[in-house]
Amino acid sequence: MVTLEHIHQAHERIRPYVHQTPVLTSQAINRMVDADLHFKCENLQKVGAFKARGAMNAVLLLDDDTARRGVVTHSSGNHAQALAYAAKLRSIPCTIVMPNNAPAVKQDAVREYGAEVVLCEATLASRLATMEQIVETTGAHPVPPYNDERVIAGQGTLALELLEQVPSLEVVMAPIGGGGLMSGIATAVRGMRPDTRIIGAEPEIAADALESMHTGVLQPPANTFTIADGLRTGLGEITFAHLQAADVEILTASEEAIREATYRIMERLKVVIEPSAAVTLAVLLEHPGIVRGRTVGIVLCGGNIDIRRLAI
Amino acid sequence: MVTLEHIHQAHERIRPYVHQTPVLTSQAINRMVDADLHFKCENLQKVGAFKARGAMNAVLLLDDDTARRGVVTHSSGNHAQALAYAAKLRSIPCTIVMPNNAPAVKQDAVREYGAEVVLCEATLASRLATMEQIVETTGAHPVPPYNDERVIAGQGTLALELLEQVPSLEVVMAPIGGGGLMSGIATAVRGMRPDTRIIGAEPEIAADALESMHTGVLQPPANTFTIADGLRTGLGEITFAHLQAADVEILTASEEAIREATYRIMERLKVVIEPSAAVTLAVLLEHPGIVRGRTVGIVLCGGNIDIRRLAI
Numbered sequence: 030m031v032t033l034e035h036i037h038q039a040h041e042r043i044r045p046y047v048h049q050t051p052v053l054t055s056q057a058i059n060r061m062v063d064a065d066l067h068f069k070c071e072n073l074q075k076v077g078a079f080k081a082r083g084a085m086n087a088v089l090l091l092d093d094d095t096a097r098r099g100v101v102t103h104s105s106g107n108h109a110q111a112l113a114y115a116a117k118l119r120s121i122p123c124t125i126v127m128p129n130n131a132p133a134v135k136q137d138a139v140r141e142y143g144a145e146v147v148l149c150e151a152t153l154a155s156r157l158a159t160m161e162q163i164v165e166t167t168g169a170h171p172v173p174p175y176n177d178e179r180v181i182a183g184q185g186t187l188a189l190e191l192l193e194q195v196p197s198l199e200v201v202m203a204p205i206g207g208g209g210l211m212s213g214i215a216t217a218v219r220g221m222r223p224d225t226r227i228i229g230a231e232p233e234i235a236a237d238a239l240e241s242m243h244t245g246v247l248q249p250p251a252n253t254f255t256i257a258d259g260l261r262t263g264l265g266e267i268t269f270a271h272l273q274a275a276d277v278e279i280l281t282a283s284e285e286a287i288r289e290a291t292y293r294i295m296e297r298l299k300v301v302i303e304p305s306a307a308v309t310l311a312v313l314l315e316h317p318g319i320v321r322g323r324t325v326g327i328v329l330c331g332g333n334i335d336i337r338r339l340a341i
Numbered sequence: 342m343v344t345l346e347h348i349h350q351a352h353e354r355i356r357p358y359v360h361q362t363p364v365l366t367s368q369a370i371n372r373m374v375d376a377d378l379h380f381k382c383e384n385l386q387k388v389g390a391f392k393a394r395g396a397m398n399a400v401l402l403l404d405d406d407t408a409r410r411g412v413v414t415h416s417s418g419n420h421a422q423a424l425a426y427a428a429k430l431r432s433i434p435c436t437i438v439m440p441n442n443a444p445a446v447k448q449d450a451v452r453e454y455g456a457e458v459v460l461c462e463a464t465l466a467s468r469l470a471t472m473e474q475i476v477e478t479t480g481a482h483p484v485p486p487y488n489d490e491r492v493i494a495g496q497g498t499l500a501l502e503l504l505e506q507v508p509s510l511e512v513v514m515a516p517i518g519g520g521g522l523m524s525g526i527a528t529a530v531r532g533m534r535p536d537t538r539i540i541g542a543e544p545e546i547a548a549d550a551l552e553s554m555h556t557g558v559l560q561p562p563a564n565t566f567t568i569a570d571g572l573r574t575g576l577g578e579i580t581f582a583h584l585q586a587a588d589v590e591i592l593t594a595s596e597e598a599i600r601e602a603t604y605r606i607m608e609r610l611k612v613v614i615e616p617s618a619a620v621t622l623a624v625l626l627e628h629p630g631i632v633r634g635r636t637v638g639i640v641l642c643g644g645n646i647d648i649r650r651l652a653i
Binding site: 051053057072073077141256288291292295296298299300301302304332334336337338339340341 | 644
């Protein structure tokens with residue numbers, strides 16, 4: 030299990046390579062939900078998402094012999110870019126396995142960091158088999174996107190910053206997909222401020238984490254097409270254990286509320302976010318009064334959306 | 342004429358009511374133009390634009406008797422919201438004259454700050470007559486959007502911050518519409534660091550400031566529909582004098598480059614900007630090498646764009 034001490038160490042380790050992201054507020058949004066919200070802008074993080082923290086921590090923890098053989102992961106999302114970024118900083122090879130239907134723009138994004146893209150069939154079996162083959166032939170070290178203690182410790186570092194930036198924090202909210210982000214945050218916050226209320230936000234149509242927490246049994250991903258595309262994955266065994274240990278509360282939001290919250294955040298905070306980053310505010314819009322009068326920290330997890338669909 | 346001293350005083354005066362906005366960088370954008378760019382994010386300023394600074398300074402400078410009778414301006418843009426915001430903070434009445442074809446969302450935005458909206462015909466003559474009438478009947482004090490020394494001094498305060506945030510600055514760039522922003526910046530920068538290169542950016546199809554500087558005669562606005570809608574106005578006599586005194590260089594960009602630069606900034610910096618804020622980067626995209634190897638400060642003037650046109 031990841032401890033607060035691991036997260037402090039990770040913070041020292043990755044600090045030179047990631048941004049201490051700013052916290053933004055909006056009086057207009059505060060009035061909408063009758064609370065004092067502080068948005069931690071991980072969309073302004075390196076590679077546009079908190080994922081830079083976890084990947085950086087995992088890569089820096091490798092011993093030189095392992096590192097030399099490179100790292101590998103399967104992802105077409107933010108973790109792919111994050112790992113490519115971290116590998117480039119350490120000047121080691123990086124291979125990203127992507128399904129052959131991954132958009133060219135996502136392939137190019139990781140190539141820009143010097144990573145190699147290996148395409149596979151768009152099935153989980155093919156991804157795993159392709160990755161396995163790369164590991165066997167190159168000796169590359171796999172860095173999973175969330176179900177990994179080094180990654181979890183890295184993500185948790187943002188909570189240390191948030192607690193310093195907003196000392197009066199009473200509630201912390203973050204979205205839950207694979208659970209790496211929330212595992213890190215919850216571990217840090219429970220360690221530093223045990224009484225803080227910790228709320229994970231999930232799309233109503235992909236509420237597998239909620240179901241896992243309620244039943245006490247790890248559920249598979251919902252396999253639906255929520256617009257919060259970063260949250261389509263399910264928990265892993267390691268992240269599930271951390272969410273249980275930290276007693277994380279989970280609330281859900283409808284697709285319509287997620288869409289509306291995405292617009293409101295971009296309108297009011299003037300930052301670009303992906304819909305996954307708006308599920309937290311969507312929860313507050315649909316459960317008015319749930320944090321009434323409280324000081325709330327909300328993690329904007331990422332900003333990777335196709336902005337060219339905006340007609341100018 | 343506004344002096345550096347006025348700008349320092351304005352900074353002390355408005356500091357409690359405006360944000361010290363962050364400066365963001367992107368290695369990907371730096372590679373595009375082969376320079377070290379630092380984006381001063383006035384789109385993250387109160388009301389989403391630098392205009393909060395100038396309006397705040399003007400309102401705080403009013404004596405109590407004048408202030409009590411309120412303030413008035415004609416604008417359907419960012420200055421309207423800025424004046425409404427400043428008036429609300431001083432708890433004085435504010436009237437905004439808008440053309441009757443102004444979008445409801447812009448009318449609502451100023452009403453949210455408690456200002457009264459008075460509609461008029463969509464001609465300059467009608468705006469001025471309507472404003473004149475309000476001044477006569479209520480004794481309200483007019484606060485112009487840019488051709489005003491108090492406003493110019495307020496806008497200049499952002500340059501003081503920028504010079505502190507990026508001490509190695511060699512070039513400063515900002516868009517030019519009415520010229521209030523650039524008048525303040527150029528005055529501050531010439532005063533603090535005389536050797537700095539100061540570049541104003543203008544749409545090619547609305548290059549009246551360029552023409553004014555070249556001919557030495559104040560030109561009327563170009564009356565075209567550049568997508569950089571905040572830059573459709575022409576210089577005023579006061580702003581023109583400041584641009585001349587500070588020897589501001591002016592470069593232009595095509596509509597296509599402005600559109601492309603708008604996307605690139607939102608993609609890479611993950612902040613929401615209006616097209617007017619992208620004319621500076623557009624200039625660099627169209628004049629490759631013009632600031633090669635230099636440390637450049639670029640002002641992102643505002644973020645008020647209709648983000649709901651983005652399909653999610």
